[in-house]
Structures are given as C-alpha cells and as structure tokens.
Amino acid sequence: MANAPAPSNVGPGYWSVAVGRALIAVIPAAIITFNRDHSAQLGLVVFGAFALASGLLLVLAGPRTLTVTTDRTLFLIHGIASMIAGALALGFHASGHGFFLFVVSVWGAVTGFLEIYAGIRVRKRAVPAKDWLFTGIGTAILALLLLLLPPNPVVSVGLFGAYLVFLVVFLPIAGLSLKWDRTRERRNTPANTAPTNSAPNDSDSL
Structure with missing residues (x-):
C-alpha cells in the first residue's frame, strides 16, 4: 500500500486532451504567423475556428x-464558453476590431x-x-494585454x-510528460501492490 501511486485528478487518457488542444x-x-493580413476580420475567423474546435474537444473529451x-x-x-465565443466570432466576423478585442478578451478572462x-x-x-496554472495564466495575460x-x-x-504559438509549444510538452510519467509509474509499481482508488474526491483537492 505504501508504494501505491498518489491519487490523480486526471485519468490515463488526459494527456491526449492537452496534445489535442x-x-x-x-x-x-x-x-x-505567415499571413501579412492581420486584419480584425481575419482575426475573428481564425479565433472563431480555434475556439469552436478547442471548446468542442473539451466538452467531448x-x-x-x-x-x-x-x-x-x-x-x-470552459468548453461551452469557448464554443459560444467561437460561434459569435464566426457569426460576426465582419464586426471590426472593437468586437475582436471584446470577444477575445472576455473569452480569455473567463477561460x-x-x-x-x-x-x-x-x-x-x-x-x-x-x-493548468501555466496555461490559465497565459490566457489571462492575453486578455489583459488586449485591453492595455x-x-x-x-x-x-x-x-x-x-498566444497560439505558446499553446503549440507548451501543451504537447505537458501532455507527453504526463503520459511518460504514467508509464514510469506503472513500471515502478510492484505487481503485488494492492489496487487503490486513484480518483480523489472534491474535498481532497481543496
């Protein structure tokens, strides 16, 4: 029992969510990055597609x-808020820079x-x-900078x-590190270790 791994808030497949994002x-x-057109309309379309897809991933997985x-x-x-923000951005993609600032900053603050x-x-x-802290702080900083x-x-x-480049670089590292940590835990856990409930309850997380 003493060698059992500590309970985790994420299941063995959570790494795929981080990599998927x-x-x-x-x-x-x-x-x-490679488009010279940095217009608000392009920004709304790109943000809308990104937020809608990432929100759908979070809701489903x-x-x-x-x-x-x-x-x-x-x-x-988080996923529902992203899908709503993405749908608004795509539906009103011609609304201009002010709307881009509004929808992305509100989305960034909430998520x-x-x-x-x-x-x-x-x-x-x-x-x-x-x-979660690193990704959340990065998203909040995006919202703050857009306002300032x-x-x-x-x-x-x-x-x-x-911000998107930050996600592309950081999230695969986080997800794959989690996967490899789980693999090492399974290898290091003795075969005769009694099974334990690996899912902590809400009070354990506070």
Whole structure:
C-alpha cells in the first residue's frame, strides 16, 4: 500500500486532451504567423475556428478524462464558453476590431480564470496543477494585454497568434510528460501492490 501511486485528478487518457488542444492551435497559429493580413476580420475567423474546435474537444473529451466532479464541471464550462465565443466570432466576423478585442478578451478572462482556479484547487499535486496554472495564466495575460495595448489590429491579431504559438509549444510538452510519467509509474509499481482508488474526491483537492 505504501508504494501505491498518489491519487490523480486526471485519468490515463488526459494527456491526449492537452496534445489535442495543441494540434487544434497549429493551423490558426500558422495562418496568423505567415499571413501579412492581420486584419480584425481575419482575426475573428481564425479565433472563431480555434475556439469552436478547442471548446468542442473539451466538452467531448474533458469530462471523460478527469476524475473529480468539480474539475469536470470547470472544464465543461470552459468548453461551452469557448464554443459560444467561437460561434459569435464566426457569426460576426465582419464586426471590426472593437468586437475582436471584446470577444477575445472576455473569452480569455473567463477561460483563463477557470483554468487558474482549477490549478489552484489541485496545487498539492504537481500534475496537472502546474500545467493548468501555466496555461490559465497565459490566457489571462492575453486578455489583459488586449485591453492595455493600443487598439491596433496588427498588434492585437499578432498577439493572439503569439498566444497560439505558446499553446503549440507548451501543451504537447505537458501532455507527453504526463503520459511518460504514467508509464514510469506503472513500471515502478510492484505487481503485488494492492489496487487503490486513484480518483480523489472534491474535498481532497481543496
């Protein structure tokens, strides 16, 4: 019993959610990075497609790969908020720079807070707390910079592109590290170790 792995808030398949979020960000990041047109309309279309796809991933896969009810709820809300923001951006893609700033900054504030809160709740567990905190802080910083920097479409859309590059780089590292850690845990766990319930309850995460 003493050698049993510590309970985790994520299931064995959660690593694929992190990698999936990164893969969704690859094409939008490339479009903004290699396209000279940094207009608000392009930004809304790219953001809308990204938010809609990543939100759908969280709604469909997030609850099935998380082991605590509160975490499932937080990421379900995260996914729904992303899908709503994405649908608004695509539906009103010709609304101009002001609408781009509004929808992306509100989305960043809401989803960034949700991910930061999720990370704080499980701060006693290095995984996934540090990954959720890092991603949430990055998203919140995006929202803050969009509000503080001069309202220039080139700057705003370029900043969102930089955020996408951050996701493309960080999330695969986080996801694959989690997968490899799980593999090492299985190898290091003695065969005669008694099985334990690996899913902590909500009170354990506070």
